[in-house]
Amino acid sequence: MTVTGQEITDYVDRVRAALADLPPEVRDELTEELPEHLAEVAAEGEGTLVDRLGAPEAYAAELRAVAGAQPSRRPARFHRLAEARREAATQLRLLDRQLGPVLGHETVSDFLRPLRPAWWLVRGWLAALIVAWMVDGRSGLVPRLDGNSSTGLLLLIGAIVASMWWGRRSAGITGWRRQLHQIATAALLLFSFAVLAQVDERADTDSYGSYEQTSVDHRYDRIEDVFVYDQQGRLIRDARLFDQNGVPIRLGWPSCMADAGAVPEMRNTYPYCPELAPFGPPASPSIAPPALAPTGSATPTGNATPTTSASPEPTSTP
Amino acid sequence: MDTTQLLKGVLDLAVLAVLKDEDGYGYDILRRLREAGLAEVGDASVYGTLRRLFAAGLLTTYVVPSESGPHRKYYSLNAAGRDQLTRSGKTWRSFATTMDALLDDRGMAA
Incomplete structure (x- = not known):
């Protein structure tokens, strides 16, 4: 046998390709028995399929002519698409009339028609944004070309003028030009939404992104203990903290006492655990806590003594 | 005269005829037609x-x-197919007889 399975497959494919304009079900019907027929032909004699049956295209032409198969005017899936489009258009017209009174007009279209020049303006701006975005790979709310806002301004004016001009002209177009116009408009809206979303995202990160997170806001939960140093860099024991209303500020928890096995008693004096102080008793000026020693000449004493007098009396302000 | 031209008109009848006594699949039907002498089908x-x-x-x-x-x-x-075969068969026979007579009258050899 000189004919391979691949040759049969190729022949079938070419016949089917030559019948591609027929409705799918007709084409399937016509070529359904072809593979086994070709297998029988192949089994019977020598020579290639094309030698014995002629070119697949000729085979297809004969099959089509004898079967009297007519090509469908449009492929079936386009029929369904067109059907869905008509249905959607009908629904839209209905909505147009129903929602019109809400806006104080007979139809929504009546309400929207005078607003068209405004849309042309916005359309020009969006188009300029997209052009700037395509050139620069990024865009702000004002189009820039290579970071240059004056060429960006020219681009903006040009795009708006073109959009206005097109707006006046496009009212009368029909057929495929109209469809192209609609597709382009949809694409413009989609792209500009993406570009604007990007702009918005960057605006967000620009305002906050460059600051490091500190323990200033919503971070009190990370504070375990509070250490207060006096001017000489001595640790103040049993310090009390109050806010502007005289309400004691409670921060952290006495973790060292909890570790020791004792039940921690909640006090409002800091530090809970003086032995865990981040800065030890300063022996020399060089290791004094820098932020707390306002003058370099200050020489702290070697031992930090607890001073109860360091705790201020709460005073309520009206 | 090209036989394929003639075949176009009578292929329906020929296919119905070879299926009259026995069902068949595509390649089988083609073989029967060729064995019957329609080599060019x-x-x-x-x-x-x-x-x-x-x-x-x-x-x-x-x-x-x-x-x-x-x-x-x-x-x-x-x-319906058997009915069609009967009617088409009669039409063909009458047509063939007419053609035979036409040629006979003019002394054409068979």
Whole structure:
């Protein structure tokens, strides 16, 4: 046998390709028995399929002519698409009339028609944004070309003028030009939404992104203990903290006492655990806590003594 | 005269005729036609004819599973097909007789 399975497959494919304009079900019907027929032909004699049956295209032409198969005017899936489009258009017209009174007009279209020049303006701006975005790979709310806002301004004016001009002209177009116009408009809206979303995202990160997170806001939960140093860099024991209303500020928890096995008693004096102080008793000026020693000449004493007098009396302000 | 031109007009009748006594699948029908002397009948023409006769409601089909190879689609004449075969057969015979007489009258050898 000189004919391979691949040759049969190729022949079938070419016949089917030559019948591609027929409705799918007709084409399937016509070529359904072809593979086994070709297998029988192949089994019977020598020579290639094309030698014995002629070119697949000729085979297809004969099959089509004898079967009297007519090509469908449009492929079936386009029929369904067109059907869905008509249905959607009908629904839209209905909505147009129903929602019109809400806006104080007979139809929504009546309400929207005078607003068209405004849309042309916005359309020009969006188009300029997209052009700037395509050139620069990024865009702000004002189009820039290579970071240059004056060429960006020219681009903006040009795009708006073109959009206005097109707006006046496009009212009368029909057929495929109209469809192209609609597709382009949809694409413009989609792209500009993406570009604007990007702009918005960057605006967000620009305002906050460059600051490091500190323990200033919503971070009190990370504070375990509070250490207060006096001017000489001595640790103040049993310090009390109050806010502007005289309400004691409670921060952290006495973790060292909890570790020791004792039940921690909640006090409002800091530090809970003086032995865990981040800065030890300063022996020399060089290791004094820098932020707390306002003058370099200050020489702290070697031992930090607890001073109860360091705790201020709460005073309520009206 | 080219036989393929003549075949176009009578292929329907020929296919109905070879299915009169026995059902057959595509390649089988083609073989019967060739064995009967219609050597020039094209493969595609037979399948095209079968499809058209089926669409016209003259044939019924059934699939026979085959153990050694692909399943085969068999064609069989239904009542409408037999009716059509009878009528077309008569038409052809009358037409052929007329043509024979026409040629006979002018002394053409068979």
